[in-house]
Amino acid sequence: MISTSGIGFIFRLFGLGTSFLATMLISRLFSVGVFGNYSLAFTIAQATALVFALGIPSALVKIVGNNSYTYLQAKKLLIKGLKITLVFSIVPVMFFFFGAGFLSETIFKSDVLSNYFVVICLVLPLFIFHELFLFFFISVKKFKLYNVFMFGLPNLLLLAFLYLFYILKMPEHYTFIAFAISMLIVVITEAFMVFEIKPKTVDTPLSSGALVKTAWPLLFSGLMLYLLNWTDLIMLGMMVDEDEVGIYNIAYKIGTLGFLVIVTVNIIMMPKMAELYGKGDLSGLKKFIHKSTRLIIFTTVPIVAGIVGLSSYILSFFGEEAIAGKSTLIIISAGILFSAMCGNTDQILNMTGNEKVFRNITVVCFLANISLNYLLIPVYGINGAAIASVATNALLNVISLFYMKKMLGFYTFA
Template sequence: MVNVVSKIKNKINSDIHLKELLKGSSIAFVLRILGIIAGYIFTLLVTRGYGAEAMGIFALSFTLLQISSVIGRLGMDTALLRFVAEYSSQGKWVVVKDIYEKAIKLVLPFSIIISILIFFLSGYIAEFVFKKPHLEPYFKIASIGIVPFVLLFIHTESLRGLKKIKEYMFLQQTGIFILASIILGVLTFSIFPINSNINLNKLPVSVYIFSVFIFSIIAYFMWKKYLKEGYSQAGKEISTSNSLPYPYILSVSLPMLFSSSLALIMGWTDTIMLGIFRTEEEVGIYNVALRVSMITSLSLMAINTIAAPKFAEFWGRKDLEGLAKVAQQSTKLIFWISFPILLLFLIFPEQILGIFGEEFKTGAVALMILTVGQFVNAAAGSVGYILQMTGHQKFHQNVILIGTIINVILNYVLIPNYGIVGAAVASMVSVMFWNAVFSIKVKNILGKWIFLWS
């Protein structure tokens, strides 16, 4: 046993990239776990304090916020992840600074326009899209959070490009729900018993938006600190030859915007269509089942946090062999962490959902189906990021487009008759489709499969 442990340690220490992958993904995993716990505490506060209907209202408002902010980011968050990782690793901080400034000049006015439009169109969206006019005030609250949500992702993805994994994970994945849970808990237990006649369903959305504001400000100052440190090392003013033109930056970011928008729409099409065809209670139950199922691909999220900037590094150095090796190592880690979670959720779905309340046990079948889809997503490895970090963002975009069309059609056909089970099936089939196509493309790029059994 001692010899085995010693061999493992020697292997890790002798491989700098594996060591960095394990260290970064371990930090991301721990912080992601904390974020999930905080998220489930927040969900429990909403479901236990206000019921499934309030959870459904929050889910629909959160969906609107996410979709709007993805459009507002113009794909610059993922583009900055790639560019910052690629150029900072080469010491080209003047290029990093220039790209960041151009990204802000494009994103900030655009996201402000979207925020204003959503605010004034909230009534139309609530009435004509969801046929639920009472959702208008909740959508207006969500619209106020679009600009800070956009800037939060711009700055945290830039930090991720610098491999500042602790900062990235805490600011984007963990801190918001911790702060929101604390505030919502205090307000729920202090206000609810006294003011039972006021509409407290606005509290979850308002508290979340406030938390986004706070962490967006923190992320900005943290990024400026690291950018200043790196730029001061460059020791010279930016020259025209070092500058990337706007058309080139947009040629990278816009396909990423399209992919992100489609992936998000596909991820939330089930929630939106459930909101159109079914009740808020069903939306709330499904949303909880979806959140729980995503634990299966938790290892994928954690490892992608550090793997994505490393893929960009290897691609910038034209080191396909190194890229393939890191991809295979990350896939093995993801598979063996995800497999036990898959078994747990398939064996005890009702008991797990029962934690959130008796009414949520009806989502057991949906949880099992969603879990299978998430496991396939995890077992395929970091194929999506490999494509985006290696200049194949347009192929990625086209596959996501086809997957979105499949998802929308299946949701439209299945949800009216099968409810949350139909939504889960649509989600699982779409995820399996795009991961299969991505895997084949990555094999063609790297010259080898990155599956566990390869």
């Protein structure tokens, strides 16, 4: 686990580095306000993609692991997922195309966001396909391909197109067009890596209907979990100016460096947990989770301590305006440290047949998050959004630990 996680850790560091470089390019070459608009459009596109991926990406990992599918069987399942999501993606594409003006002017009170929403129409199917390919690589344990297509190629392409459009003096929404073009190239490359010109025929015992049924609870829990982390940004977009949105997102991006180990280990854990649970090896599952949680805690603590200690210095790389997000960064970092100490409770429940329980937990926490953001943002601004995010993530972890003990008989740490 350490060996595989180490490679993933290096790729994730590279991905974070290039992601921060993209943030700096947009913030410095365009403006912090443009980065705020880009962040808002990206968040809305990603949330919509999660909905219309129908939970199938996570279901791929669970089904392949629980049933010990071969590579060809897993690929057949992927094809079914691609066909299903392609049909359903028509709905949001039409919504954003015809509703771009209304969303921009009425909901977000902006006269420039409409161009971003039109670009979302182009990027949505690509975003969904990208998610399916990534989780397919996880399900068949091709972690190197996952790392390349998650952290390597997309970020390098984004940087290249951002700089090109800056040189060409293109309008601000071309920052998001740069992302769309990057996604197109990545998805084409992923398809080339997975599919042959003359594919081999193989049957999978799972029908398309059964795939959707298995994925359904994972859809809601995945969406709610995503919104728990990004509802604050969306609500900030409706309640404060674009500069504050940009500062908050910079602080959040830096704070999530603390998630570096959590997410990296989680990618390794998901297929292994599904496999152990599918075999009925609860003793092996318990040992694996305990070792993973200790690894997460020991490696996350120094990262979070470094972020807090160097918060002003790190923020200064993104411009003098960004230093205003120091207290926000410290709040977010504290919440991430608590999450690390609890372990990967979300995927443990999802991969062990308790996805409906976790779905219900995320719905409760999502409603709590909206309420806290609504109450705290008008009073404390971006710090209020950070407090709301940390509080609801803590609530989610505590409830998940309770149900993990109840359903599986053990905690992540003992």
